[in-house]
Amino acid sequence: MEKILIVDDERNVHYSFRRVFGNEYEVISAFSGAEALEKATDETLRLVLMDVRMPGRDGLDTLHALKQLRPELPVIIMTAFASAETAIRATTLDAEDYVVKPVDVDSLKRLIATVLRRRAPQPAPAELPVVALDNSAVPILGHSRVMQEVYKIIGKSAARDVTVLITGESGTGKELVARALHTYSRRDKGPFLAINCAAIPETLLESELFGYERGAFSGATEAHPGKFELAHGGTLFLDEIGDMPPMLQSKLLRVLQERELYRLGAREPRRVDVRIIAATNQDLESLIRSGRFREDLYYRLNVVRIVLPPLREREQDVLLLAEHFLRLHRRSDAQGPQGFTDDAKRKLLEYSWPGNVRELENVIAAAVLHARGRLITAEDLVLTEVSLRPAEAAATSPPPAGTTLESLFAQHAGNVFATTERLLIAMALDLSRCNQVQAARLLGISRNVLRDRMKRYGL
Ligand SMILES: Nc1ncnc2c1ncn2[C@@H]1O[C@H](COP(=O)(O)OP(=O)(O)OP(=O)(O)O)[C@@H](O)[C@H]1O
Ligand SMILES: [Mg+2]
Incomplete structure (x- = not known):
């Protein structure tokens, strides 16, 4: 069991925390700042949960001293009221997080678990790296060999600005992988936009993707940028690309080749800087053979291919x-x-x-x-x-x-x-x-x- 230290001057606080956390953690108590500093010398201590308002040594001073003593030890601060000042000071003093009393037990539990997980010593590298992409931003799970291969391709292609085609059966995680590619790329501060080519009727899909100028069609009372423009500096995820109508396939090909597009009704092209990731659960090769998917577009998209294996494999x-x-x-x-x-x-x-x-x-x-x-x-x-x-x-x-x-x-x-x-x-x-x-x-x-x-x- 991991050891956590509760610092509070009120006895009943210790009593209730022991009841709540006693099953999961070894809970030890300190009733003052001085006592907290003494107990923090214990090397096996993993986390401190501390009230900032205590008689004698002030909680923030204690936090400061604790951080000097054990910089790596995470400290979660509790306070009876949310004051911006305390919160800001606690943060500059490197508190892990800040919770307001009365604390919500479930969210505190989750917070503690997250902090401990983040700080957990890295296990020695086994033959297979354990859960390669267990980043909280993109939780792709899986130890299997086939997924290890997928992680490697994501790792190698994320930072290069290449177009990626993700294929795999329905529900295999294509969208998750597309997001991971964005998150691990240099475009991660830019937008990630997704559009499902199968879910939108052709005419609407066209204006959604390419945008339109005022007066381009009846009802276009104002100019409107499309997803390509909105994703500028980021990533555009074209989901179910196999369902894209032929006319739009040609327009997409043009954007990929020229890196510019015409809004509907526009005379002048606009430059766009967007990384394209496409996905489909259809067999594009056979769509090409039956003339429903452009071969030249396929080659433009299929620069890097990620094949997501079905779960049964x-x-x-x-x-x-x-x-x-x-x-x-x-x-x-x-x-x-x-x-x-x-x-x-x-x-x-x-x-x-x-x-x-x-x-x-x-x-x-x-x-x-x-x-x-x-x-x-x-x-x-x-x-x-x-x-x-x-x-x-x-x-x-x-x-x-x-x-x-x-x-x-x-x-x-x-x-x-x-x-x-x-x-x-x-x-x-x-x-x-x-x-x-x-x-x-x-x-x-x-x-x-x-x-x-x-x-x-x-x-
Ligand atoms: N390796 C994984 N680890 C954790 N969660 C996963 C994993 N793969 C898929 N999921 C989850 O499964 C669900 C389906 O994934 P996702 O939407 O990415 O699939 P998809 O391939 O895009 O499916 P579809 O073809 O039906 O659109 C999501 O909730 C996703 O978070
Ligand atoms: Mg999907």
Whole structure:
């Protein structure tokens, strides 16, 4: 357990902090500044949480002395009122952070965890660098070899101003990688703008990207810069590039070649300094073959290619990501599940994850709502697609001779319905904090039906 020091002159403060943090940390106490300085000589001490208003030696003086003694020791300051002066002085004295009493326990817990993580001694480099891009700005997780390769390409291409094409199935993290490329580039102070080429109708997409001059079309009462101009000095992320209409493909190609563009209705070109990152989950090579994507544009975009592997090819990362999403979606009351049963882990590993990381996140978020115990069980994990792993594939196909579609449907539709029904009921109970009248109303069923289903599903 990591050791933290609480400095406060009020006994009840120590009492409540011990109750709140006692399970996670070894809590030691000091009741004055002098005592704090004495205890801070303990080399194993990891963090100090200190009230600034104490009789005798003032908290800020103590902070100053502490920082001289142990410059690397993080100190979080607490105060009864938010005074700009104290905050500013505490910051110039290198306090880690500053919280106002009465403190919100959950956010303080998070703060302490973050500070400790940041200060944690770097583990000795193993064969694989552990979580290569665990920067809080861009939390891309994954230890697998394939992701290690992705990190390397990001690292190598981020700072060079090259155009990058990111491909991968839906939900594999393409947008996350695009953001990482921006964050680690020299353009990180500039804007990062994203536009989804599949979600916007062609004419609108054109004016969104290139902007327009006043009077360019009816309704254009004022000139308007497009995303290219707005992203000047930064990065423009063209998502779902495979869906870009042919006319716009030509215009985009021109921008990439000339580094200038014409707003709709403009006579003069404008220069733009934008780095382009494009992404798609389609097979651009086959779109080229069928004449739906320009080959010359493809070569312009595909200067550096990052291929994100589907989740089923990085089994190693599944549990890591699952734990991450569990922490992310855990209920704030700390009552929620803390981990997974072995069966649940097996189920996560055996599944084929057609929706990749996004699907995993959704499944974990639902399971957190669903779970009743300290651990998420296999039952709590509602997987929507039939797994196509060999064992199960053998069980489902080929169907025994004489199987009709009707009989297959009858057999499986019941499961789908029951699973969904159980999930919805569990969620409604959760949302209504187990108030059955309210839950029944949410679900649009009577209270009697609700009771019956709760019994049936063991809720
Ligand atoms: N390696 C990862 N570590 C942590 N979170 C991830 C990782 N990969 C993806 N995610 C999360 O999964 C979700 C989906 O990722 P993202 O939106 O980047 O996928 P995408 O490839 O752009 O999907 P789509 O093709 O559907 O747009 C996001 O919430 C993202 O934060
Ligand atoms: Mg995306």
